[in-house]
Amino acid sequence: MRLSTRIRRIPPSVLLAIGFALMVLISIFAGFFAYQSQQSAARVAHTLAVEGEISDLLLALRVAESAERGFLITEDEVFLTRHAEAASAVKRQLIQLTALVSDNESQLARLRILRPLIERRLADFRAAIELRRQNRVEAANDIVRRTENRDAMVRINAVARDMLGEEAALYRERGTEASQSYMGTFILMGIGGVFILVLGLMALLALRRSDRERDEAQQELIETNENLESLVADRSRDLIAANEEVQRFAYIVSHDLRSPLVNIMGFTSELEALRDQIFMQMATLRQNQNVKDETEAETEEAQDSEEATEDELYTDFDEALQFIKNSISKMDKLISAVLTLSRQGRRAFKPEFVDMTEMVDDLTGTVAHQAGEKEAEFKVEPLPNIYSDRLALEQIFSNLIDNSLKYLRPGVPGLIEIKGRETPLQVIYEVRDNGRGIEEKDFQRIFELFRRSGTQDTPGEGIGLAHVRALVRRMGGDMKVESVFGEGSVFTVTLPKKLPKNERTAE
Amino acid sequence: MTQPVTIIMIEDDEGHGRLIEKNIRRAGVNNEILPFQNGSDAMNFMFGSDGTGQTSKGRAYLVLLDLNLPDMSGIDILKKIKENEHLKRSPVIVLTTTDDEVEIQRCYDLGCNVYITKPVNYESFANAIRQLGLFFSVIQVPPAE
Numbered sequence: 057m058r059l060s061t062r063i064r065r066i067p068p069s070v071l072l073a074i075g076f077a078l079m080v081l082i083s084i085f086a087g088f089f090a091y092q093s094q095q096s097a098a099r100v101a102h103t104l105a106v107e108g109e110i111s112d113l114l115l116a117l118r119v120a121e122s123a124e125r126g127f128l129i130t131e132d133e134v135f136l137t138r139h140a141e142a143a144s145a146v147k148r149q150l151i152q153l154t155a156l157v158s159d160n161e162s163q164l165a166r167l168r169i170l171r172p173l174i175e176r177r178l179a180d181f182r183a184a185i186e187l188r189r190q191n192r193v194e195a196a197n198d199i200v201r202r203t204e205n206r207d208a209m210v211r212i213n214a215v216a217r218d219m220l221g222e223e224a225a226l227y228r229e230r231g232t233e234a235s236q237s238y239m240g241t242f243i244l245m246g247i248g249g250v251f252i253l254v255l256g257l258m259a260l261l262a263l264r265r266s267d268r269e270r271d272e273a274q275q276e277l278i279e280t281n282e283n284l285e286s287l288v289a290d291r292s293r294d295l296i297a298a299n300e301e302v303q304r305f306a307y308i309v310s311h312d313l314r315s316p317l318v319n320i321m322g323f324t325s326e327l328e329a330l331r332d333q334i335f336m337q338m339a340t341l342r343q344n345q346n347v348k349d350e351t352e353a354e355t356e357e358a359q360d361s362e363e364a365t366e367d368e369l370y371t372d373f374d375e376a377l378q379f380i381k382n383s384i385s386k387m388d389k390l391i392s393a394v395l396t397l398s399r400q401g402r403r404a405f406k407p408e409f410v411d412m413t414e415m416v417d418d419l420t421g422t423v424a425h426q427a428g429e430k431e432a433e434f435k436v437e438p439l440p441n442i443y444s445d446r447l448a449l450e451q452i453f454s455n456l457i458d459n460s461l462k463y464l465r466p467g468v469p470g471l472i473e474i475k476g477r478e479t480p481l482q483v484i485y486e487v488r489d490n491g492r493g494i495e496e497k498d499f500q501r502i503f504e505l506f507r508r509s510g511t512q513d514t515p516g517e518g519i520g521l522a523h524v525r526a527l528v529r530r531m532g533g534d535m536k537v538e539s540v541f542g543e544g545s546v547f548t549v550t551l552p553k554k555l556p557k558n559e560r561t562a563e
Numbered sequence: 564m565t566q567p568v569t570i571i572m573i574e575d576d577e578g579h580g581r582l583i584e585k586n587i588r589r590a591g592v593n594n595e596i597l598p599f600q601n602g603s604d605a606m607n608f609m610f611g612s613d614g615t616g617q618t619s620k621g622r623a624y625l626v627l628l629d630l631n632l633p634d635m636s637g638i639d640i641l642k643k644i645k646e647n648e649h650l651k652r653s654p655v656i657v658l659t660t661t662d663d664e665v666e667i668q669r670c671y672d673l674g675c676n677v678y679i680t681k682p683v684n685y686e687s688f689a690n691a692i693r694q695l696g697l698f699f700s701v702i703q704v705p706p707a708e
Contacts, residue, residue: 173696177635311631311660311661314658314660314683315576316576316578317577318579318582318681318683318685318688319578319579319582321684322578322579322582322662322685322688322689323578323582324685325689326582326585388684392683403664406575425635528703563706
């Protein structure tokens with residue numbers, strides 16, 4: 057698989073999750089960088105503040121010096137006030153500066169050198185002013201003129217320059233740091249942005265692809281549904297064709313079996329006729345002989361024994377012929393049953409609206425006499441109507457009603473209930489009896505051709521239910537039996553409300 | 564029958580043929596009965612070797628026809644007889660086991676004169692054939708032209 061296709065396979069949800077994680081990461085880094093640059097900016101500001109303090113300190117010291125000089129020259133009190141203000145400002149600046157550079161050991165060391173120098177300068181100013189007040193002008197001028205005093209000022213300036221130089225270096229250093237932090241943030245933002253953009257694009261593509269896939273799947277589903285319908289139609293047609301094939305087969309087989317049966321029956325009848333002729337001729341012959349032998353008395357016995365043999369022969373003949381005939385008629389009945397079934401299968405249905413309650417009432421009416429003899433009672437509830445083949449329905453229900461009457465329990469008054477209900481597409485009819493019931497192992501068997509269940513004490517060929525089920529199935533329904541042996545049975549017939557169109561109906 | 568009519572019996576089952584013949588005879592019919600066990604032989608006899616039916620000219624036939632034959636369908640024979648200018652007036656009695664409505668309609672459409680379903684039960688079968696024999700003794704059969 058190529059990489060591009062592999063990427064394209066990533067589901068949009070995963071892409072979105074990756075994007076979200078990136079966003080969080082970028083936010084964390086951005087926060088970190090922002091904090092860093094803020095720290096750097098604060099340190100830069102601190103450096104600037106230290107520089108300002110140093111300049112202010114030097115300025116205040118200069119102001120104090122010039123005020124001292126002014127007083128020495130003019131003896132004006134105004135200069136004294138100005139000097140006092142400047143001197144206190146110098147002290148204040150010194151305290152502030154010490155606080156500001158408390159974190160920097162080298163600056164503190166410089167400050168320790170600076171402080172005694174400044175204090176000494178201030179002490180010089182105070183001494184000169186004091187001397188001038190006492191009008192010792194020469195002595196005061198001496199203090200000003202003293203070279204070591206001027207040196208002190210030079211040293212103060214040098215130390216202050218050093219301090220300023222260090223702060224300037226710090227300023228450069230911290231400025232670079234801050235700008236690096238900013239750059240980092242920008243680069244991070246840029247890369248993150250590009251990543252998110254790419255991810256977003258991929259997610260968009262993935263979404264579009266899944267949209268397209270969904271549309272395609274939907275289209276496919278619609279087509280499959282359409283195919284399915286035609287598939288079901290095809291299958292129904294195949295089933296109907298197969299069913300017709302079986303019906304035709306049953307018809308041909310039963311038909312062809314019957315032809316030789318007609319011969320067997322026919323020639324058996326011919327044999328019977330021949331036998332009668334033979335025995336008649338034998339009787340005539342014997343009579344003629346009797347007339348001839350009338351005088352001979354001893355033949356009487358022989359004649360009797362001859363007649364007895366003849367009778368025996370006749371009964372033997374009769375027995376053989378009877379067996380043949382019985383077997384033929386039994387076989388004939390079986391073949392007829394198959395023929396009837398296959399003919400039923402070939403009959404086209406004519407769907408119509410059938411009032412089932414009326415039909416079942418009519419059917420129970422025709423067996424009312426039989427029911428009376430057996431002390432059986434019918435209970436027909438109102439039944440849902442159906443659009444189907446009337447004749448087939450009559451055959452189904454008359455068979456079921458006949459059966460329920462036929463297999464009642466002796467000595468128990470019969471109760472046969474017929475009821476029905478409907479679902480949106482189907483109608484379900486129930487024929488319930490309190491008869492002898494069917495053993496569970498025979499539930500399927502009773503629907504098979506020529507098979508019967510229970511004590512074989514009632515006449516029947518085992519065709520009825522096979523026929524009924526075949527009809528129900530042809531009508532697009534199904535049927536089943538539920539029974540408790542010795543208590544009764546329920547036959548349930550489920551049919552479509554409307555006879556399906558693909559079933560062969562009358563043209 | 565006023566003229567010597569030949570009964571042509573096309574029946575593939577020999578036993579059926581014999582039973583039919585016996586029962587027709589029992590009705591007192593003495594006409595010649597020619598049994599054929601397949602369609603081709605019967606066609607050859609009636610239509611001659613040239614297949615025109617010329618050879619049958621002047622002879623009166625009554626055809627007893629079974630529809631289920633081994634070599635061809637009885638319906639084809641019926642069609643050919645009724646389409647032939649010489650034989651078309653010969654009465655054709657379809658005697659078969661089929662009682663399919665469509666089949667019966669088709670036979671009458673093609674010009675069959677009588678359609679009889681062979682009764683399944685032998686007694687009824689014998690009875691029906693005897694009555695058919697009685698019917699034979701009264702109907703008029705024109706000779707082929």
